[in-house]
Amino acid sequence: MMDPQGADGAPGIVVSEHKVSLHGDWTLRSIAPCVSGLRRSLAAVPAGAAWSLTEIGRFDSFAATLLWRAWGGKWAASLEASESQKNALDAISRHAVQRLPKPACWTLIDFVVGLGATVLVLLSHIADMIRLVGQLFLDLVHVLRHPMDAPLKEISAGVYKMGVKAMPVAALVGFLIGVVLSYLSALQLKAFGADIFIVNILGLGIIRELGPVLVSILVAGRSGSAMTAQLGVMRVTEEIDALSAMGISRTLRLVLPKVVALTLAMPLLVLWTSGMALLGGMVSAWIQLDLSFAFFVDTLPKAVPIANLYIGFFKGALFGLLIALIACHFGLRVKPNTESLSANTTASVVTAITMVILADAVLAIATRSIGVPL
Amino acid sequence: MVSLTGIGTRFGPTVIHEGLDLEVARGEMVSLVGGSGSGKTTLLRHIIGLTRPYAGQVELFGEPLFSGSATVQRDRRRRFGVLFQQGALCSALNVAENIAFPLRELRVASPAEVDTLVAQKMAMVELEPHHAVLMPAELSGGMVKRVALARALVLEPELLLLDEPTAGLDPDRSASFVALIRELHKRLSLTVMLVTHDVDTLAALSTKIAVLAERRIVSYASLEETVTFDHPFVERFFGGEQGRRALARHHGEHR
Ligand SMILES: Nc1ncnc2c1ncn2[C@@H]1O[C@H](COP(=O)(O)OP(=O)(O)OP(=O)(O)O)[C@@H](O)[C@H]1O
């Protein structure tokens, strides 16, 4: 048993003639407060001096490194030290010259490689996406043929988590946007004396465009990121591998319920949010233009053909599908480390929002002759 | 060095520890043994300060764990090294960066010195130099353990807390781990507290054995005394086939 000699003594150096003797505790913790002073004293020791380490209490490998550097990378000509101190120095001497391999530096070739890799990654995203959609389709067929395997509980949990729980925030955002939109339009319309067209503007704009896009952005940030992070963490903790090992299809259990749930929940959420936005618009129109609620509700069906509601529903479902697919796609691509998790979550939200707006633009052109009163 | 008095822990209705006392003196190598789920990891987490017991007092280096200013508490944390049961490496850093991390935080050593120390620690746990650039996700289970051990050792702390250090290592590596800890113990008058289920490691290393059963430390004594201690857990732990063989090996070495 070693005696507890570690009574803390500050490290010190005594230089006399050609003899250097060190005393005190030479450990990282005791050296830390006075490291620059010690470095200087060590450097000032004349070459060829005789070193004595016998007075030292505790001696760790940081101290050994300091000494080894002071000696210029070779053993001191004359050294008095205990066996274990010599061992520590010896261990350092073996590793002081050899450099650790470093991650390679960035060169021009890497730029070309990086460019190529970007293209390949893009292709692999597309391939993965197609594979995912195909697999989901097969799973759907499987579920239709074996209704017992349908992940109904997961789907209903998904509708609750992604739909019902998003209702308060969607209502708030929708209502406020409605108020703002109505207020701004009312200012202009008043100038032309075209007050009653507020119903057309709000009805068409909110039901057809704003409602679905607004909800999509909200849901992409809220549920899309959650989905990606959940799948990603399951990858990091090897849960997904464990599921595969148990013979459970990860698409059937993890991806399909999310995709189905969001595709079902989104149209309802769009309806709810659009309703709230119209309510906000109504309140604002009433205050600003003195249009009564009864008039607003009366005029709405005449000003906005019912086809617009169907388009809104369809957009909701389509955007929900897109968001869920993209979120799951990125979630499954997460590599088992935290960096990749955060990168994929960001990519998931950004891509989902971009794709939704892209799809919205395409739809706007495709449906330009439907449901627009001339 | 470590002093636990009247520790009580509960998760919801389940009581894990109750009136647990343990006093570890400087220079001891204490093995903490106990059944799976008996609360060994939880006890280590109390000592580290990650969780707080609902009753009792944890003292480290003679002071209450949560006393003093933020700097004092931080410096206290730097005096011990921890090896977590699952390794707990930073997944965004490679092996060398993981090991160097506590050292860099200290801002004492120059980059070249950090490199030397990291290389030496890697050799100590028998990692090859080319493993330095691997990411944690690319390591085997045993390699994760060894990197985590190197990281725990890099500051050469006065107190080492090891949660199952040899689980997942092959017998050869376990033996060299034991030799390594012994060498460090001699040179740095290190205090070690380890959780282990491996009787070989336990017999080779420990100066004292703490048996955690029935929510408290039922026995805290040397190996010889513990073996003769009359308790069902001790009987099963050392009396089983494996335990007897390991003890026989241990006695053989010492004759
Ligand atoms: N955060 C927690 N919440 C609830 N219960 C917990 C928590 N952490 C641990 N437990 C419970 O405390 C008990 C002790 O856990 P602990 O991890 O300390 O066991 P252990 O002795 O280290 O076991 P092993 O040898 O298997 O590692 C277990 O029954 C566990 O279920």
Ligand SMILES: [Mg+2]
């Ligand atoms: Mg444990």
